[in-house]
Amino acid sequence: MNVADQVMAVNNDLPIRTALPVHSGKVRSVYWLTEDDSRRLIEEKSYPVAVNTPLAVMVISDRISAFDCIWHGEGGMQGVPGKGASLNAISNYWFEQFKHQGLAQSHILDIPHPLVWIVQKARPVMVEAIARQYITGSMWRAYQQGEREFCGIQLPEGLKQNQPLPELLITPSTKGVLEGIPGVPEADDVNVSQSDLLKHYQAFGFRNAQDVAWYERLLKEGFATISQLLASHDQIFVDTKFEFGYVTDINGDEQLIYMDEVGTPDSSRIWDGAAYRRGEIIENSKEGFRQMLLNHFPDPDILLNKNRMTERFALARDNALPADAMMALSNTYRHIAQTITGQKIELSSHPKQEIIDCLRDNYQLIV
Structure with missing residues (x-):
């Protein structure tokens, strides 16, 4: 299978029934549910919130942003395989730890799929x-x-x-x-x-x-x-x-x-x-990707100088990064997620279709 097919690049075009326009950020998209669907799910799933609480489906992508730009790789790779699932798994793990320690709750009410959260409005x-x-x-x-x-x-x-x-x-x-x-x-x-x-x-x-x-x-x-x-x-x-x-x-x-x-x-x-x-810094975070970008391009000032944003956007748009750099970042994300959670991050073959099937069959949210 082409690795590019395992990337969840576009996450704001799912056929989810919504009450408001989809809000799409650099990495996550938020689908605000209708009042009827929010009430129905609160009752059906016994979510511990008031019955009139607005709910949203939050879908994470595998897009990679750095220096205020979205980057892509060779071979049509519009993101980093496994990145979204890794981020969600890590956050889920820490939120649970905080809850068990009596610190505070999070906005997450349900996790239908490794790339999806159902959240309450905050x-x-x-x-x-x-x-x-x-x-x-x-x-x-x-x-x-x-x-x-x-x-x-x-x-x-x-x-x-x-x-x-x-x-x-x-x-x-x-x-x-x-x-x-x-x-x-x-x-x-x-x-x-x-x-x-x-x-x-x-x-x-x-x-x-x-x-x-x-x-x-x-x-x-x-x-x-x-x-x-x-x-x-x-x-x-x-x-x-x-x-x-x-x-x-x-x-x-x-x-x-x-x-x-x-x-x-x-x-x-x-x-x-x-x-x-040993006196070395080995990054197990996106900071390593930022350093790679600074070393990859001959004029790193474009990435650091906010007065050169037009050039920076063009740099990200016009340059496909080496596939091995994208896969090295994939390995970093998945390895640290497995280290923290103890669970291996599996790459989905068709992530978007999996999400649609899940939200249709188990939540009746697909139009």
Whole structure:
């Protein structure tokens, strides 16, 4: 079988009965169900939510994004085989761990297929919750240029690239453009301090000031859970991004939950422990793919310079990456998923048809 056929490249054209236009992001597409279908599934499947909760089918793809572009490979490979199933499996595993530890629920109610979640509607907190255990990446580049304060936290002098930080650092940034918040620039992905969050908690979407501390605890304890388990496999959890939101539970109370994805190779850096002790960095995350792109093209500034976005989009559109690079990334995703979950990620021969069959036969959602 052609490997390209095993890739779930387009995920926004499924014949799912919906109430709203499909929302398609870089990797996931969201199908908001009709009110009737939401109510029916809540009752039929005994989902633990209020009967009027809006539901959605969330379908992940195998597309690979980096530097704000979608990349493709030779032989018609429009994504990375097994990537979507790996991301879902890893997130599912961590969400279950968090739930068992009594931290918080997630937005996921059901997993009909390895590429599909049924989720409840959540009101997102407008902060990307970023936690860092090592100084690397953008933080290291800023530190090299003399910055010592990050999100209101002062770092000491003399740190070296890729070394552990004195403590786990929480460095949140804005999710989207937030307007009218004193001291916070109106731009996406702007660093904010805990003081900013506490002063303007409503503008960031928090219910009250106490929930700012609760989100930090959920982030720190969730990070510790992932870090400890990865360490048992000699993997280092370097840094990650969590996202949070609010849902209304079956009793009508608002609850802060984990949402999006957690602890995956897309949202985190994961290093090989043995290599790190030898003084090497071996990435078991998408960061390795980014480095490959920087080395693959003769002018890496196109990928790093936001003033050259037109050239960057053309670079991604016009260049099919080597098939072995795409398959190496596939192996990275599937290996780390199996390491975390203990389950092998199988490649589907016809992923889209499998999803359609499942949602028709078991959920009556196909038109």
